[in-house]
Amino acid sequence: MKTRFNLLIATGLLALGATAALASGSSAPFExxxxDPALKTASKANxxxxxxxxxxxxxxxxxxxxEASLERPCGCYAKQTLRSLDESxxxxxxxxGYFNDSARAKALSALDACKLQRPV
Known part of the structure; x- marks a missing residue:
């Protein structure tokens, strides 16, 4: 099941020009x-x-x-996740372009807090 979720994330990332989003159990699909090189200099708002x-x-x-119906809960998720991440x-x-293990744990907490579906 994690593989299915990871594939969904990878597909979403490619469609978005290489941004990472939700937490997953493994970084294998991203190897x-x-x-996106723009991530290096992107503002926190970006x-x-x-x-x-x-x-x-x-x-x-x-x-x-x-997608439009997910604007508010995903805004909650993005804001809460990024605010919880430390500089490293x-x-x-x-x-x-994706969350490391410690950030992934924080992202899962944000999914729960914002009432979004966790990966299966």
């Missing part, structure tokens, strides 16, 4: 993934927007809900 949009894409695919986790995200 050959090349993050990072939040990328995470919010990726969340909406992935959650829409998981729940068959329209943000730097890892900027470098790799």
């Amino acid at each position: 050959q993934y090349q993050p 990072l939040e927007g990328r995470v919010r949009h990726a969340c909406a894409v992935v959650q829409a695919r998981m729940t068959s809900a329209p 986790e943000i730097e890892a995200y900027r470098t790799t």
Whole structure:
């Protein structure tokens, strides 16, 4: 099941020009993934927007809900996740384009708090 979720995330990331979004159990699908170079210099507001949009894409695919209906909960998720990350986790995200293990745990907590579906 984690593989299915990871594939959903990878698909969403590619569609978004290489942004990472939701937490997953493994970074294996991203091993050959090349993050968007703009992540290196993106503002935190831009990072939040990328995470919010990726969340909406992935959650829409998981729940068959329209992306527009996920604007508020995904905004909650993006804001809460990015505010909880420390500088090393943000730097890892900027470098790799996805959340590392410690950031992934925080992202899962944000999914729960914002009442979004967790990966299966």
